[in-house]
Amino acid sequence: xxxxxxxxxxxxxxxxxxxxxxxxxxxxxxxxxxxxxxxxxxxxxxxxxxxxxxxxxxxxxxxxxxxxxxxxxxxxxxxxxxxxxxxxxxxxxxxxxxxxxxxxxxxxxxxxxxxxxxxxxxxxxxxxxxxxxxxxxxxxxxxxxxxxxxxxxxxxxxxxxxxxxxxxxxxxxxxxxxxxxxxxxxxxxxxxxxxxxxxxxxxxxxxxxxxxxxxxxxxxxxxxxxxxxxxxxxxxxxxxxxxxxxxxxxxxxxxxxxxxxxxxxxxxxxxxxxxxxx
Numbered sequence: 171x172x173x174x175x176x177x178x179x180x181x182x183x184x185x186x187x188x189x190x191x192x193x194x195x196x197x198x199x200x201x202x203x204x205x206x207x208x209x210x211x212x213x214x215x216x217x218x219x220x221x222x223x224x225x226x227x228x229x230x231x232x233x234x235x236x237x238x239x240x241x242x243x244x245x246x247x248x249x250x251x252x253x254x255x256x257x258x259x260x261x262x263x264x265x266x267x268x269x270x271x272x273x274x275x276x277x278x279x280x281x282x283x284x285x286x287x288x289x290x291x292x293x294x295x296x297x298x299x300x301x302x303x304x305x306x307x308x309x310x311x312x313x314x315x316x317x318x319x320x321x322x323x324x325x326x327x328x329x330x331x332x333x334x335x336x337x338x339x340x341x342x343x344x345x346x347x348x349x350x351x352x353x354x355x356x357x358x359x360x361x362x363x364x365x366x367x368x369x370x371x372x373x374x375x376x377x378x379x380x381x382x383x384x385x386x387x388x389x390x391x392x393x394x395x396x397x398x399x400x401x402x403x404x405x406x407x408x409x410x411x412x413x414x415x416x417x418x419x420x421x422x423x424x425x426x427x428x429x430x431x432x433x434x435x436x437x438x439x440x441x442x443x444x445x446x447x448x
Contacts, residue, residue: 172203173285174404178376180384181397184357190214190278191355191397192225196233204410206245206286208236209399211298211353215277215329220267224260224276224331231256232282245284245412246340249293253280253330253338260331277331281312281353283399285345288406288413292341296329299359301367302343303350308368311341342416349403357394358387367398376400 177197183189193211198204210229214221232252239248264275279296292300297314315328328337352371359367362383370386371379383398424433431438 172405172407173207173287174406175207175285176376176400176402176404177207177209178378178380178400179398180377180380182384182388182395184388184396185393186216186395188222189395190216190221190225191357191395192222192229193353193355193397193399194229194233195399195401196236198237203407204241204287204412205237205239206284207401208233208282208284209351209353209401210280210282211355211397211399212281212330213279213296213298213355213357213395213397215279215326219274220276221278224278227276228256228260228278228280228330232280236284244415245286245291246293246342249282249284249291249340250338253282253293253295254335257330257336258334261334264331275331277326277329279326279355280330283351283353283401285351285401285403286412287410288345289416290343290345290349290351292339294339294341295336296326297356299354299356301352301354301364303352303368303371304346304348308364310364313339315339345403345406347403347406351399351401351403352383353397353399354383355395355397357392357396358383358398360394361387361390361392371398371400372402376402 177195191213195209212225212228214225260276267274279298281298281300282293284291292311294312297316300311302309317325370383373379373382380398380400384396387396427438
């Protein structure tokens with residue numbers, strides 16, 4: 171049994187003259203099943219002339235290249251290299267475009283979710299958000315990279331295309347059947363709280379839920395582009411090496427061991443060496 175996920179994506183321009191949001195989900199081909207599913211949402215910076223271009227190229231390049239990465243790369247390594255490459259390309263383009271017009275630059279937020287085996291991975295830059303719904307509880311998985319001031323919350327401190335290198339936040343956790351995830355742009359979570367988003371997103375199918383989230387945000391007075399991605403997890407595949415490695419990284423560090431102590435099914439019989447550090 172492979173990974174079973176119900177997917178919904180919906181985006182609307184809202185009151186803005188242009189749509190600078192973009193979102194997509196890529197499902198693995200049969201030979202790439204171990205790589206899992208990848209979803210991404212972006213929000214191009216409105217005062218940047220090429221915000222829509224930055225948003226679309228970032229999502230498209232990331233989803234196109236993810237399944238081409240070597241199988242030996244851990245998920246965060248894959249995402250970090252792909253995001254870094256896209257950021258470097260946008261920064262280089264921005265240096266060229268600024269020579270013609272200061273405002274003609276390509277900058278975007280980015281929130282990525284990978285569902286792989288029995289785990290999920292989030293990569294995040296900017297103020298788009300990822301929400302996790304489990305057992306009726308909705309948890310925010312990301313922090314906004316924006317100025318903490320009521321009049322300047324739309325001013326990003328981190329974004330794709332803004333600086334080289336880019337600092338990306340990563341979060342990994344255990345995936346369970348029945349979990350749901352929602353990715354939103356600020357046109358949604360700027361007017362709807364997490365509990366509202368969770369309740370609305372679970373209406374009907376995942377596609378119906380994503381559409382309902384966006385429509386409710388616009389009806390609630392959102393003046394921005396509004397985008398929502400809804401993912402509902404059904405069956406999980408068998409656990410693999412990646413899951414075993416993740417569980418190993420979460421094991422507690424044992425206390426200092428002495429001769430005669432036991433650790434799992436092993437017993438310490440002698441001290442081999444000690445240099446004060448190791």
